[in-house]
Amino acid sequence: MINLQNIEILIPSYNEAKNLPHTIKSLHDHGLKNITILDAKSDDGTEEVAEKFNCKILIDPKKRMGFGYSLTNGIKKSKSKYLCIFDADGSFDPKSILEMHKLLEEHNIDFVFGSRYLDGNKSDDDTFVTTIGNYFFTQIINILFNFKTSDALFLYLFGKTECFQKLNLKEKDFKICTEILIKAYTFFKCREIFSYEAPRLHGETKVNRLLDGFKILINILAMYFKIKLKKL
Numbered sequence: 001m002i003n004l005q006n007i008e009i010l011i012p013s014y015n016e017a018k019n020l021p022h023t024i025k026s027l028h029d030h031g032l033k034n035i036t037i038l039d040a041k042s043d044d045g046t047e048e049v050a051e052k053f054n055c056k057i058l059i060d061p062k063k064r065m066g067f068g069y070s071l072t073n074g075i076k077k078s079k080s081k082y083l084c085i086f087d088a089d090g091s092f093d094p095k096s097i098l099e100m101h102k103l104l105e106e107h108n109i110d111f112v113f114g115s116r117y118l119d120g121n122k123s124d125d126d127t128f129v130t131t132i133g134n135y136f137f138t139q140i141i142n143i144l145f146n147f148k149t150s151d152a153l154f155l156y157l158f159g160k161t162e163c164f165q166k167l168n169l170k171e172k173d174f175k176i177c178t179e180i181l182i183k184a185y186t187f188f189k190c191r192e193i194f195s196y197e198a199p200r201l202h203g204e205t206k207v208n209r210l211l212d213g214f215k216i217l218i219n220i221l222a223m224y225f226k227i228k229l230k231k232l
């Protein structure tokens with residue numbers, strides 16, 4: 001029998017008050033109630049929503065210090081056996097968490113990544129631009145690092161907390177997505193499963209696709225040379 005309290009759900013957020021009720025209820029429906037909201041000082045009532053649903057809340061010292069900062073802070077402070085990174089916008093499928101846990105336990109691995117594109121599947125949240133961008137970054141990472149991931153930019157991830165904390169994460173913004181994937185696949189045992197991504201419920205994404213895409217590309221190349229020189 002799984003002790004679901006051992007699984008802590010980390011949800012980075014900024015102004016997600018409209019999305020959080022659906023997101024949290026969907027997790028509760030699967031018995032997942034150990035939820036921590038990593039908030040970047042929202043001003044739309046996100047904190048009040050989290051309190052209403054009895055979630056733990058970690059608030060950044062300053063407003064919008066970065067997606068990566070919020071996530072790293074939550075990972076460092078976790079005392080749970082397992083962690084799962086989950087999106088606030090209602091697009092992630094919570095039933096995948098139990099599938100990830102089962103795969104991790106049965107195969108004695110460290111991380112399980114969700115993939116929107118495994119076995120030819122697709123995301124209902126994608127546009128033409130994001131589809132091309134995700135394919136481009138996934139191919140670059142697979143070529144440079146000799147990985148076999150099918151989705152390099154989908155940070156739906158389940159793993160052992162002790163392994164998360166050994167990643168020694170540095171990035172403070174959305175570059176952390178590829179930092180986590182590259183370090184996890186390089187130094188730990190990883191697998192992936194298909195997980196359906198629904199369209200975002202409310203509001204706009206916080207990702208600047210052009211600027212953040214450029215930063216991610218530079219970071220991928222920098223990590224490649226660091227690993228090649230064994231300085232990561």
